[in-house]
């Protein structure tokens with residue numbers, strides 16, 4: 497039995513390693529799906545900064561506005577003028593052009609959170625740094641040689657790489673990126689930017705599974721009902737036992 501457990505564990509370990517997908521530890525996103533205002537802010541960041549290149553083909557504007565309580569006028573202000581409220585989130589860019597610019601077509605983002613996880617996405621947007629050897633002048637600690645420009649540079653600014661010396665077996669010393677500096681040149685302070693990324697990732701968690709909001713809502717109601725039921729049963733029990741005593 498013990499051997500079997502160990503065998504199962506050994507099989508699971510590489511999968512866990514792959515899920516992490518990188519050598520840097522992930523930061524904790526701490527998403528709160530109950531915070532509708534945060535999700536609304538996240539939706540605005542997403543629509544304004546990501547749909548130029550990415551689509552979210554399974555998300556409809558009107559579903560989003562209903563779920564997150566976004567008013568129709570706010571929704572209209574967020575959308576491209578050619579979009580209608582019943583439309584899904586289409587990409588502005590032609591995939592063929594995207595391929596020639598980026599070497600790859602930016603993936604649809606509707607369910608990307610289910611693949612990467614919230615902590616990965618949060619860490620990703622805090623891991624861009626300046627790298628002049630790359631086509632868009634940036635690289636990413638978590639996603640090495642990423643083909644995406646840093647879409648939120650205006651907000652965050654850009655961090656510089658911090659190097660460390662590594663000695664190879666043959667004695668040569670090379671420099672590798674070991675971390676990043678505080679970003680500079682953005683419109684936001686570090687805590688404000690982190691908060692905005694949390695809003696954005698929260699929205700992506702919601703988008704990957706809108707039913708989660710319903711479940712959250714329902715969860716509390718079910719628990720409240722169960723507590724109420726327990727109370728009723730307690731009264732009932734007292735009533736029965738009164739005659740017996």
Ligand code: HEC
Pocket residue numbers: 541542545546547548549550598600601602603605608612617641642643644645647648
């Ligand atoms: C200028 C175009 C552009 C913009 C704007 C942009 N992206 Fe990207 N994104 C890309 C490209 C190209 C890739 C593919 C990178 C690769 O595979 O190397 C990518 C990759 C990604 C990935 C990784 C996908 C994976 O492989 O798991 C995520 C997540 C992502 N983008 C999220 C976003 C979000 C969120 C925004 C808005 C804040 C955004 N992107 C804005 C072009 C863009």
